[in-house]
Amino acid sequence: MARAVFIVVALLFALAGPAHAAAANIDIRGDEVDFFSDRLLIAARASTLEVPGRVHVRADEIRYDLRNGKIVGAGHVHVRLPGASVEAAAFAVDLRSGTAYALHVDPLPDTLKIAHFTLAGAVHEAAPPDVFSLGDVNGLRPWIRGKHAVVTEDVGVRFAPAEFPTGSGITVPSPHYLFIYASNPNYASNPLPAASFDQPYALVTGPHSADLAHFRFDTQNSATLAFDHHLVFGENTYAVASIAAINRPARTMSLSFSQKMGTKYNQKLTSTFNTYNTGFNAPLSASQSTNYLISRALRQSYVQISLTQSHNNLLARPRNGQFYGDPGHGWDPRHAFSAEIQWNGYDVKLRNGWAYHLSSAFGYDHDAFGVIPSANDPVPYNTIWHHGAGLNVQSPLFKYRDASFQAIIEQDEKWYSYPHRVDQTTLRATASRRLNKAINLIATYSLQNQLDDYHARQSVFFKPPKLPYLAPDGTPWPGYRAYAGATTNREYRLDAYYTPSAYFNFTAGFTHTHDFPQFGGSGRPPYSASFDIRMRPLPNIGMEIGRSYYFNWNRQTWSPQWTFAVSP
Amino acid sequence: MDLRGVAVKRAAGAFALMFALAAGSAGAQTPPPTLVFDGQLLVIVDRYLVVSSGDALHLAADAQFTGIAPKPGRFVRVTIDPRTHDVVAISVAAHAYAGGKSVTEIPRDLVAVDPRSARKSGSIAAAGSGQIVQVTIVVAVPANTPTGDVVYFTSDRSNFSVAETRMDQIDALHWSLTLPLLEGTTLRYKFSRGSYTATERDRAGADVPSRSLVARAGVKTNDVVLRWADLR
Numbered sequence: 026m027a028r029a030v031f032i033v034v035a036l037l038f039a040l041a042g043p044a045h046a047a048a049a050n051i052d053i054r055g056d057e058v059d060f061f062s063d064r065l066l067i068a069a070r071a072s073t074l075e076v077p078g079r080v081h082v083r084a085d086e087i088r089y090d091l092r093n094g095k096i097v098g099a100g101h102v103h104v105r106l107p108g109a110s111v112e113a114a115a116f117a118v119d120l121r122s123g124t125a126y127a128l129h130v131d132p133l134p135d136t137l138k139i140a141h142f143t144l145a146g147a148v149h150e151a152a153p154p155d156v157f158s159l160g161d162v163n164g165l166r167p168w169i170r171g172k173h174a175v176v177t178e179d180v181g182v183r184f185a186p187a188e189f190p191t192g193s194g195i196t197v198p199s200p201h202y203l204f205i206y207a208s209n210p211n212y213a214s215n216p217l218p219a220a221s222f223d224q225p226y227a228l229v230t231g232p233h234s235a236d237l238a239h240f241r242f243d244t245q246n247s248a249t250l251a252f253d254h255h256l257v258f259g260e261n262t263y264a265v266a267s268i269a270a271i272n273r274p275a276r277t278m279s280l281s282f283s284q285k286m287g288t289k290y291n292q293k294l295t296s297t298f299n300t301y302n303t304g305f306n307a308p309l310s311a312s313q314s315t316n317y318l319i320s321r322a323l324r325q326s327y328v329q330i331s332l333t334q335s336h337n338n339l340l341a342r343p344r345n346g347q348f349y350g351d352p353g354h355g356w357d358p359r360h361a362f363s364a365e366i367q368w369n370g371y372d373v374k375l376r377n378g379w380a381y382h383l384s385s386a387f388g389y390d391h392d393a394f395g396v397i398p399s400a401n402d403p404v405p406y407n408t409i410w411h412h413g414a415g416l417n418v419q420s421p422l423f424k425y426r427d428a429s430f431q432a433i434i435e436q437d438e439k440w441y442s443y444p445h446r447v448d449q450t451t452l453r454a455t456a457s458r459r460l461n462k463a464i465n466l467i468a469t470y471s472l473q474n475q476l477d478d479y480h481a482r483q484s485v486f487f488k489p490p491k492l493p494y495l496a497p498d499g500t501p502w503p504g505y506r507a508y509a510g511a512t513t514n515r516e517y518r519l520d521a522y523y524t525p526s527a528y529f530n531f532t533a534g535f536t537h538t539h540d541f542p543q544f545g546g547s548g549r550p551p552y553s554a555s556f557d558i559r560m561r562p563l564p565n566i567g568m569e570i571g572r573s574y575y576f577n578w579n580r581q582t583w584s585p586q587w588t589f590a591v592s593p
Numbered sequence: 594m595d596l597r598g599v600a601v602k603r604a605a606g607a608f609a610l611m612f613a614l615a616a617g618s619a620g621a622q623t624p625p626p627t628l629v630f631d632g633q634l635l636v637i638v639d640r641y642l643v644v645s646s647g648d649a650l651h652l653a654a655d656a657q658f659t660g661i662a663p664k665p666g667r668f669v670r671v672t673i674d675p676r677t678h679d680v681v682a683i684s685v686a687a688h689a690y691a692g693g694k695s696v697t698e699i700p701r702d703l704v705a706v707d708p709r710s711a712r713k714s715g716s717i718a719a720a721g722s723g724q725i726v727q728v729t730i731v732v733a734v735p736a737n738t739p740t741g742d743v744v745y746f747t748s749d750r751s752n753f754s755v756a757e758t759r760m761d762q763i764d765a766l767h768w769s770l771t772l773p774l775l776e777g778t779t780l781r782y783k784f785s786r787g788s789y790t791a792t793e794r795d796r797a798g799a800d801v802p803s804r805s806l807v808a809r810a811g812v813k814t815n816d817v818v819l820r821w822a823d824l825r
Contacts, residue, residue, distance in 0.1 A: 086665040099636045099665035114638040134649030135707035149709035152647040159666040163687040208781040210753035291799035322797035419736040431765035433736045455765035471740045527771035
């Protein structure tokens, strides 16, 4: 299976099309090399900067604008170009266009325009007015300081070693630090599972690649390490291989490939492997799921084909036929294959501001061991077909002075060739009111009803539990016997936003849920409150902290963890 | 070595001075006021002060320097004698001077330059001021965005971390965020609901390229998320 996935990915890369020209590794050395992350600017003193094969600059001051690929040198500038050198009072070069300006006094101030890094053919011409701009970093504290930096053009900058100056005069050293500033988001996209905290640490970059380690924390696995490797080819094609929870027995490995093919087609391949093994011992469980998705945009809709192959267990049958190691690692031989074609319409706007869209699906599930668990039906149904339809209707946003209102209703139905139907209805209504420039209130009501209907076999699939049935908090819950496949979720929510300035925001939220089933820790807490503070102690540093309170639901008062984030 | 350009300008200035002295017998003639301009120092070489606009100003032999050491990247306030076209005083500081005229407004005839690379007359656009400006990002989200989900702003400042900065909800369909940014900064950004599987897509589910804005005072965007990756 892994070999097949690898071959498919290789074929997809072969179809990826021409790659971009490789970015250069630009070497900067000096008495002091500073990096300002908010400006993406390197300021170097008594320094040299070399772009291999293009230009070498030595100057009293060098500025390198990473985002725009522009370099300025001032003071005793010596420039070496292929086959020639220039002495100048100031020098500026645009790496992308290859156009440079050298300013010297001989005896009058004179500017030479140099094209394509070639002195031959240089002309006397005034430089555009912002060419020699050095930026303003006087008195500012750089984020990273060192004596040597290497820039992978348009991707990242690496300092080895690096220092992080703090405001107190203390610098925090690091043997290595790599900052990825690529404007292409595909250097960051990764399929790692969600975590309460995730701090990436870039290790290596190349013109088309980036390797990052992640320090993560989540409530299930506690502190974990993860790693991902990115391959990027322009804005339309990328692949990511990742492994999460390296330091835990339960690991997840993922391989994703995404490609946009022209204006109409888009394909994605995602493969996930889950294993459980300690150290280098044989795994106690191993499962995988691979999905291939291809979409084609039509004029007012799109069509999507989805193929999924799953293996509940990649391991051979255990000797006892049931589990490896302990019953917690049960062996399940099923390996379902699913195929579905979907048609989804875009929003159709009606004259009065209302809108709707339709959707439909047709597909099947297949498993040699039976799609329906044998405990629910002893007849082995190897293939079950399904078809579905959906309708979504949205109101316009009604506004009256400082208030607004909007509602949406969705209905989805799915029918199976086995006596089974899933019916889901969702209603959401939202009202808002701005009290003043700083305070905004949002009130939301949502209702979702879902019915999982197995017709005559309903009581087989939703067998009433034997009494006493205990809720997660240990409380007897006889009412659970009423659950027979129909669920209702109701939510009443009020959020208040206080934003007096761009540097501070406080959000408080109050939620009441009235669901079925919901009792003693099963389901959502009936009452919860949350707060979140977002502030900017400095213009280039943002901080966010938040937490929720559950009013003693399943013995929880405060939520198990804080949410905390630092942003640029 | 061609001094014609500067020689002509100096001769004209001297002639104007002599004319003024010869004509003025009715009363004492007040000298024309000096001209003051603010800008960023690029380099001082020989007798020329070069500012970051690329213009060079001739220094008077007795030009007065005040403030900190005149190193590249620092800011200057130059006082020019319009009669001689020379800089007679330079004040150097670590931060930009405010309230004065920019060096980009210096009349062309005050600039010392080899005629071969003289700039044509006309106004010169000033570069970014280096000031912090407030930029407001407003995004409209699809109506089926789940209740209780938070919309996040994600940009190249954090390598597109999917939960970079939480936005504030305005109403059922709109979220906003005000950011203080350095004027002239180019920002690339996208939106997400806090996870890799809930980033924005185009209507057919394909990845969308990042948006771009240049930070200027009062900029307000009106972006639209057409679809989320995990929702139809």
